[in-house]
Amino acid sequence: MSQPALSLNFFSPEHGLHGSARSGMTLLFEGASSRALPDGPDIEAVGDSWHAELDGAFALDLEPVAPAADLDGVTVHLCIATGEADGKQVRCLATLSETHRAPSWDELDAMRSISALFDDRHAFLAVGRRPRGSLGHSGEQTAAWLLSDGDPVPIQDARISTVYDGEGRQRSAGLELWLPEEDLPLRASGSVVAGSSLQLEAVDIHVAVFRWRMGNLEGAGGYELMTRAVPDEAA
Numbered sequence: 001m002s003q004p005a006l007s008l009n010f011f012s013p014e015h016g017l018h019g020s021a022r023s024g025m026t027l028l029f030e031g032a033s034s035r036a037l038p039d040g041p042d043i044e045a046v047g048d049s050w051h052a053e054l055d056g057a058f059a060l061d062l063e064p065v066a067p068a069a070d071l072d073g074v075t076v077h078l079c080i081a082t083g084e085a086d087g088k089q090v091r092c093l094a095t096l097s098e099t100h101r102a103p104s105w106d107e108l109d110a111m112r113s114i115s116a117l118f119d120d121r122h123a124f125l126a127v128g129r130r131p132r133g134s135l136g137h138s139g140e141q142t143a144a145w146l147l148s149d150g151d152p153v154p155i156q157d158a159r160i161s162t163v164y165d166g167e168g169r170q171r172s173a174g175l176e177l178w179l180p181e182e183d184l185p186l187r188a189s190g191s192v193v194a195g196s197s198l199q200l201e202a203v204d205i206h207v208a209v210f211r212w213r214m215g216n217l218e219g220a221g222g223y224e225l226m227t228r229a230v231p232d233e234a235a
Contacts, residue, residue: 006023007020007021008097010092016030017090028086052096057086058086062094064077069125069152076145081093093120109132110128110225111129112226113126113127114222117219123146126142146177154179159178160176161176170208171192173223175190188212193208195207203229204226204228
């Protein structure tokens with residue numbers, strides 16, 4: 001059985017420093033600017049934790065602080081990351097993701113992953129897949145996970161609305177989370193702080209750092225959108 005693909009996202013609003021890293025690609029954000037690196041980090045399991053390191057970029061120890069989230073083939077761990085990033089000492093929230101089932105772009109038009117991290121006891125995570133030929137969000141299959149006061153809370157339905165710019169990049173988003181036995185949804189909203197776009201293997205990728213608000217909680221997180229690239233029509 002093959003090992004799951006690992007990816008890391010960390011968010012340090014204190015330093016205005018954020019990172020998104022996986023095999024073959026790392027993006028570092030400082031303020032509104034971004035820097036792309038052609039390599040991914042070495043991520044090594046150390047007991048129930050991990051150590052992630054990329055020469056010249058970061059060296060972080062990742063300690064899980066909540067039960068893992070199982071999101072339709074992706075296991076996501078909410079972690080505290082401590083160490084060095086871009087020459088600064090950081091202690092911040094992060095996610096370590098294990099992808100057990102790679103996206104099949106013969107069957108998908110889009111895939112999105114969202115994280116809204118408020119503290120080590122409050123967070124929201126979601127992975128959405130839009131099957132080929134679906135009409136907008138109505139056909140999207142979304143798996144979501146909510147951590148409230150340190151405990152995972154079941155979500156009956158997670159609705160994600162997004163505002164895009166003219167290039168299809170996510171600018172702001174709203175979350176509507178329907179919980180069991182609740183008459184009204186839990187709502188959250190977010191707006192972009194920084195972003196970067198690239199294309200890998202005929203897939204367009206828009207990676208954005210978001211500032212999120214849910215009730216009286218404020219936090220940071222990521223919103224990554226992957227779409228199947230449509231080839232240019234022959235002239």
